[in-house]
Structures are given as structure tokens and as C-alpha cells.
Amino acid sequence: MKKGRLIQPIIKSPNKGWSQRLFLLFRAATVAWSIFLLFFRPTGLGSQETKYFPSDWLKKVRAYCRQQPRLILEEYIQFLSLPNVASDSENILKNANWLVEALEKRGVETRRLHIAGAPPLVYGELLSPAAKTTLAFYAHYDGQPVDVPRWASDPWKPVILDKPREQGGQPVDLNSPELSLSGEARIYARSASDDKAPIMAMLVALDALKASGIRPAVNLKFIFEGEEEVGSPHLRSLLQANQDWLEADLWLLCDGPVHQSRRPIIYFGARGIxxxxxxxxxxxxxxxxxxxxxxxxxxxxxxxxxxxxxxxxxxxxxxxxxxxxxRPLTGEEKKLLDAAPPIDETLRQELKLAWSEGSGNLYEKTLxxxxxxxxxxxxxxxxxxxxxxxxxxxxxxxxxxxxxxxxxxxxxxxxxxxxxxxxxxxxxxxxxxxxxxxxxxxxxxxEEGYPPSRTPLSEPVAKALIQVLEEVTGNQLIKLPLVGGSIPLYLFSELLHTPAVILPIVNHDNNQHGENENLRLQNFWEGIEIFAALFSRFNF
CATH class of the missing domain: 3.30.70.360 (Alpha-Beta Plaits)
Incomplete structure (x- = not known):
């Protein structure tokens, strides 16, 4: 842009009508604001596109991620390098052992919860002396089988590209002294998104808070499962046998992708099947x-x-x-549907569909x-x-x-x-x-099947959750009553008698379950921020 471009139209047009001059003034102000955002809004590593003025605690978390990307990603690459197909019991055990070591390194007390025929359910607990609330987090460390010839790179040798492979992404050298990572960079490996990403984001969130001198405001519990991709056949028995360890005020199941618009999303329930x-x-x-x-x-x-x-x-x-x-939707739940960004026409174009079944949009149909x-x-x-x-x-x-x-x-x-x-x-x-x-x-x-589950928005813990997530996401959070897919959320809400929600962090275009599964780094950094907020800002 040439110098003086913003004021030239106004100087050269003294005789134009007031409407035209006002239009030019408005355009100049708009461009000036855009330039301000370009230079003063955080971008790339550890940022949200719509967050212009983050709070002090969030600045500290982002600063940690900016200062330690090599350390963070090297540890994640170690984790992703462990093959994790559920039927591969030897390597599944290696994943469980890696998790135990990673949690203990961060001061988390761990246990391996066992039941005959099942891989260990890795349990972690981090208590805060003054905390009155306990948040519990679920994710799984097993992954889908791989058809190696269909992958562009070895699924067990993670590769970082500076942008998506289909856009001509080139390898990133973490050892380069001039390391620069765009938020659009991708990590390619099995389980890069599903479901090791939230596990790693939780671990880094603990590191970032400790480095920033911020203590968790709540008691934290974690369970990481090793057979989700084969239907979680032993999860019910494991939860039943360890109910005393699993008491909490809220369970957050961290699996699946964010909204297609890349905005963060939370689901207060899941359909049964x-x-x-x-x-x-x-x-x-x-x-x-x-x-x-x-x-x-x-x-x-x-x-x-x-x-x-x-x-x-x-x-x-x-x-x-x-x-x-x-069960009919409440008025508050209907408002969530109205507030969600429209996606139907975009999806029809992407999927080459001239129509969709019945009346109502996708959100309404999945309810x-x-x-x-x-x-x-x-x-x-x-x-x-x-x-x-x-x-x-x-x-x-x-x-x-x-x-x-x-x-x-x-x-x-x-x-x-x-x-x-x-x-x-x-x-x-x-x-x-x-x-x-x-x-x-x-x-x-x-088939055996299982029932649906939905946490009412009227629950005080649900309101507290929305408040902290709105803060960290810059009020960009999409809130939906149900996810269209089926997840055994009922095990937590009915068996453990605890409200449960689904909190995904990974990109929607991650190729999970298929070849060339990947994680968009911007989603990873934002996931770290979300978990750091839940660990340190939740107030119930």
C-alpha cells in the first residue's frame, strides 16, 4: 500500500457531495481499523482470530507457547510415534506407560485401573488445597488401524508441514534456529487429532500454568481410555469398579472436531444408538x-x-x-440453535447434494x-x-x-x-x-446399544462452564444441545450421577479414522488455552 493512500481521496475530493465524502471517510476509517488489527492483534501461535485484548492470564499462557513450541511439539511427536491400534496390546501398554510418566512429571498422582481383558484405564488426580470443585476429563489414547500404503508418510513417524499437504505444505524442521510456525501448519500422524491432541493439550496447559505461576482453581481428574476405537467394551465395568475415584462435579469428554467454521463448540449431550x-x-x-x-x-x-x-x-x-x-427442547435450547451459524448450504455444496431430507436445518435434524x-x-x-x-x-x-x-x-x-x-x-x-x-x-x-444423554442448560455447573469458555474464546463459542453422533455420555451422567458434556478442540478437516490424519496447530494452541482456562478460571 502506498503512503498517504488513506487520506488522498479526501484531500482530492473537496467538491464532492456530503454523502460521497462521508462514504470515503467511513472507508478510510475501516481500512485504518483493519491495519490496526493487522499490527496489534495476536496472530498465529496461541491466538484466537477474534480475540483482540486477552486478559493477563491468557497472555501468560500464550507467551509460554510462543517461547516453547519446539519443546512442546517434540514431546507430542514422542507420544504420536507410539503405535496405538487397540488390538496391539504391547504398544497400547507403551502408550499407557508414557501417559503415566507424562502425568507424574507434572505432579499428577496416577493409577492404572485394570479389569480382565482390557488395557489400562489411566487415571490421574491433581488436587488443589483450597478447591471446592472437581472437574474430570476423559479422552482416549488408542487409535484406528492404518492402511500404510494409503498414507503419504509413515503414520507412526509424525511430520509437521507448514500448511495442509493438499495445499503444497512443506516439512518444518523443529531444529531450525529460525523456527517459525503458522497456525495453519499441520502435524500428520495417526491419532494426531483423534484423540491424542486433547490429551497433549491438557499436559501443556498444566505446564503453561506452572510456568506462569498460576495455580489450578479446581481439583482435576483425568481418565484416558485405551479401547475407545473398538467400542469401549470394558468402560462401563471400569467406571463401576472405580466410582469412588471418579467423583466429580462435571465430566468433560474431549473427543471429536470443532465446528466447520473453525469456531469452538460445546455439546451438552449426545444421541444414543x-x-x-x-x-x-x-x-x-x-x-x-x-x-x-x-x-x-x-x-x-x-x-x-x-x-x-x-x-x-x-x-x-x-x-x-x-x-x-x-423430550421437547427448552426455550433456552432453542435459542442455541438460532444462534448457531448456518452451515447447510455450504455442506450441500461440499457434498454435491441438491437437497436434504425433510424440513429444518442440520442442527434441528440432529435433535x-x-x-x-x-x-x-x-x-x-x-x-x-x-x-x-x-x-x-x-x-x-x-x-x-x-x-x-x-x-x-x-x-x-x-x-x-x-x-x-x-x-x-x-x-x-x-x-x-x-x-x-x-x-x-x-x-x-x-446390537446392545445405549441411551442418549443431555445435560440441562439450567444446571449451575453448565452456566459456569459457558462463562469460562466464553471468556477464553472471545465470545465465539457455539453451544448446541446435542451432538448428532453417538457417544456413551450416559455412562457418566447415569452411572456416575454427574453432568457430562462434550468439548472438542481439533480441526473439522482432520481426516480422522482415514489416511493422512492431521492436527491443525492453531486448534492445538487454542485447545491449550481452553484447558488452561478450565483448570484455572472455573468458578462454581
């Missing part, structure tokens, strides 16, 4: 469709009619009584029960297709549940619906006598 495999039967062997069509029952057609009786084209569930137990057909199978298609009536047809479906629905109640009304359609229900493959006796048979294979 129950899955179902259905099989219907036709002839005992494939039959020529010309000789037997319209005579022998076609299981594919039978299944199609069955499924169309469960939901309509707009996603509405047609099963009698399915919505009966749905309703859903029936998803996750797979169909019968006969063959394409070059393998045969002019034959198949012998069986299968469908796999999942029901997403919202408060106050229960999996056992859903099972009951679904089975009642199928009986009304004239189906005989079985729970294992029918024998010959059963097939000859009943015209329409459906085999049901129910």
Missing part, C-alpha cells in the same frame, strides 16, 4: 425369475416393502409410538430420532446380476435416539410394528419346519 440386522427369506434355492416370478416370494421385494414401512422419503420414522418418549439404512444385500447387480429370485435379503440399520428414548423401548415398539406387518420374528436362522409354517419370517439381530 441401537443397531439392528434384519434378514427375510424367499425360496430355499435361487429360482428362474421367468418360471417362478410373481409366484415365489421375492425376499428383496419383501425387504424393500418392510423398510419403506419404517421411514418415509423425508426421514420421518413411521413406527407407531416412536416419537412418544422424545430428532433418526433411522439410517446403513447397508442392503440381496442377489447380485451389474455384470454378476442373474435373472433369478434370491433366497434371502438383508438390511443393516441403526436408530439414533434422543432424550428420553431408551434402546429397550425402541426394540419393543419396532418388534410390535413388524408383527403388525404379519412377520413372524426369529432371532436365529429358521429351521425347515419354521419356514414351512410361517409365510413371512424376519430374523432380528439386535
Amino acid at each position: 441401537i443397531g439392528l440386522e434384519l434378514t427375510v427369506y424367499g425360496p430355499s434355492r435361487p429360482l428362474h425369475s421367468g418360471h417362478y416370478g410373481n409366484w415365489a416370494p421375492n425376499p428383496a421385494s419383501l425387504l424393500a416393502n418392510l423398510l419403506s414401512s419404517l421411514r418415509d422419503a423425508d426421514g420421518n420414522i413411521l413406527i407407531e409410538g416412536f416419537y412418544r418418549d422424545v 430428532l430420532p433418526a433411522l439410517n439404512i446403513r447397508g442392503l444385500s440381496s442377489g447380485n447387480v451389474g455384470p454378476a446380476a442373474q435373472n433369478a429370485i434370491p433366497t434371502v435379503a438383508r438390511a443393516s440399520i441403526d436408530f439414533r435416539l434422543v432424550p428420553d428414548q431408551r434402546p429397550e423401548r425402541v426394540r419393543e415398539i419396532v418388534e410390535a410394528h413388524l408383527k403388525k406387518l404379519g412377520f413372524h420374528l426369529v432371532y436365529e436362522a429358521p429351521d425347515e419346519a419354521t419356514r414351512l409354517k410361517f409365510p413371512k419370517i424376519v430374523r432380528l439381530e439386535w
Whole structure:
């Protein structure tokens, strides 16, 4: 920009009308303000795009991160270098041991909570003498399996690029004396986001507070699980067996990504889930469709009619009584939906969708029960297709549940619906006598499932949480009643009798579960700030 550019239009236009001159004055002021923000707003490492004047404690936390990026990232690289597929028991144990050492190094008292057949649940506790409140944090240290040839780099040898790989990112040398890290830099490794990022951010937050002379204002408890990616089969038993250790005023489950707009987000609940495999039967062997069509029952057609009786084209569930137990949203919860930034049109463009099911936006739809057909199978298609009536047809479906629905109640009304359609229900493959006796048979294979959970916004602890998160995020926090996915939040709210929420920190475009999983560094620095705020500023 040339010198004097801001005032030249005003000096050269003395005869223009007042409206034009006011417009030019306004434009000049706008540009001047932009330049002010450019030079005086913190950017990059440890900053929020919308935070212009951070408080003193936050400045200290950011200063620590600015001064110690090499130390912080080298330790994180050590953690990410440990393979952590849940089925790899030897390396999972190495991860647990690394965590114990990292926590103890920071003065956190640790325990390995054991149960037969499960990896250790790493428990940490840091008590503050004057604290009257206890915050507890959950994350998991196991990760998804990797298909190494699909990765651009070794998933167990973390790489830092100065920007996303697809944008031409180049490797960053942490040993360079002129180390400079953009907030858009990425760490590529398995579990870089899901879910080692929040664990590391918590550890660094403890370091930053200690270096800044700031004591935690609350008692802190941590549990880090080693088998979340295989469905947490032992988590319930581990929590039940250790309830005395796990008492808290609030549980925060730190998993998943922030909003697509990159704004921080908190969910006060999660949908439940129950899955179902259905099989219907036709002839005992494939039959020529010309000789037997319209005579022998076609299981594919039978299944199609069955499924169309469960939901309509707009996603509405047609099963009698399915919505009966749905708890209405409160006025305060509805306000959260209205305040959330619109995302539907952007998502439709990204996903190449000309429409979306039913009325209402994505936020509204994820607060309703859903029936998803996750797979169909019968006969063959394409070059393998045969002019034959198949012998069986299968469908796999999942029901997403919202408060106050229960999996056992859903099972009951679904089975009642199928009986009304004239189906005989079985729970294992029918024998010959059963097939000859009943015209329409459906085999049901129910998954265990679990219920939804939602912490009321009226809870004082919820209000205190919002207050501290609004402070650290510069009032950019998005608050939603439920996350659309299913997380066993109910274990904490029902089993431990404690309010529970979901607090993600990682970038939404992190490729979690896939190849080239990554963590955007700006999300990492902001996550450190969030945990530092919760540790030191929470007041309940």
C-alpha cells in the first residue's frame, strides 16, 4: 500500500457531495481499523482470530507457547510415534506407560485401573488445597488401524508441514534456529487429532500454568481410555469398579472436531444408538425369475416393502409410538440453535447434494430420532446380476435416539410394528419346519446399544462452564444441545450421577479414522488455552 493512500481521496475530493465524502471517510476509517488489527492483534501461535485484548492470564499462557513450541511439539511427536491400534496390546501398554510418566512429571498422582481383558484405564488426580470443585476429563489414547500404503508418510513417524499437504505444505524442521510456525501448519500422524491432541493439550496447559505461576482453581481428574476405537467394551465395568475415584462435579469428554467454521463448540449431550440386522427369506434355492416370478416370494421385494414401512422419503420414522418418549427442547435450547451459524448450504455444496431430507436445518435434524439404512444385500447387480429370485435379503440399520428414548423401548415398539406387518420374528436362522409354517419370517439381530444423554442448560455447573469458555474464546463459542453422533455420555451422567458434556478442540478437516490424519496447530494452541482456562478460571 502506498503512503498517504488513506487520506488522498479526501484531500482530492473537496467538491464532492456530503454523502460521497462521508462514504470515503467511513472507508478510510475501516481500512485504518483493519491495519490496526493487522499490527496489534495476536496472530498465529496461541491466538484466537477474534480475540483482540486477552486478559493477563491468557497472555501468560500464550507467551509460554510462543517461547516453547519446539519443546512442546517434540514431546507430542514422542507420544504420536507410539503405535496405538487397540488390538496391539504391547504398544497400547507403551502408550499407557508414557501417559503415566507424562502425568507424574507434572505432579499428577496416577493409577492404572485394570479389569480382565482390557488395557489400562489411566487415571490421574491433581488436587488443589483450597478447591471446592472437581472437574474430570476423559479422552482416549488408542487409535484406528492404518492402511500404510494409503498414507503419504509413515503414520507412526509424525511430520509437521507448514500448511495442509493438499495445499503444497512443506516439512518444518523443529531444529531450525529460525523456527517459525503458522497456525495453519499441520502435524500428520495417526491419532494426531483423534484423540491424542486433547490429551497433549491438557499436559501443556498444566505446564503453561506452572510456568506462569498460576495455580489450578479446581481439583482435576483425568481418565484416558485405551479401547475407545473398538467400542469401549470394558468402560462401563471400569467406571463401576472405580466410582469412588471418579467423583466429580462435571465430566468433560474431549473427543471429536470443532465446528466447520473453525469456531469452538460445546455439546451438552449426545444421541444414543441401537443397531439392528434384519434378514427375510424367499425360496430355499435361487429360482428362474421367468418360471417362478410373481409366484415365489421375492425376499428383496419383501425387504424393500418392510423398510419403506419404517421411514418415509423425508426421514420421518413411521413406527407407531416412536416419537412418544422424545423430550421437547427448552426455550433456552432453542435459542442455541438460532444462534448457531448456518452451515447447510455450504455442506450441500461440499457434498454435491441438491437437497436434504425433510424440513429444518442440520442442527434441528440432529435433535430428532433418526433411522439410517446403513447397508442392503440381496442377489447380485451389474455384470454378476442373474435373472433369478434370491433366497434371502438383508438390511443393516441403526436408530439414533434422543432424550428420553431408551434402546429397550425402541426394540419393543419396532418388534410390535413388524408383527403388525404379519412377520413372524426369529432371532436365529429358521429351521425347515419354521419356514414351512410361517409365510413371512424376519430374523432380528439386535446390537446392545445405549441411551442418549443431555445435560440441562439450567444446571449451575453448565452456566459456569459457558462463562469460562466464553471468556477464553472471545465470545465465539457455539453451544448446541446435542451432538448428532453417538457417544456413551450416559455412562457418566447415569452411572456416575454427574453432568457430562462434550468439548472438542481439533480441526473439522482432520481426516480422522482415514489416511493422512492431521492436527491443525492453531486448534492445538487454542485447545491449550481452553484447558488452561478450565483448570484455572472455573468458578462454581
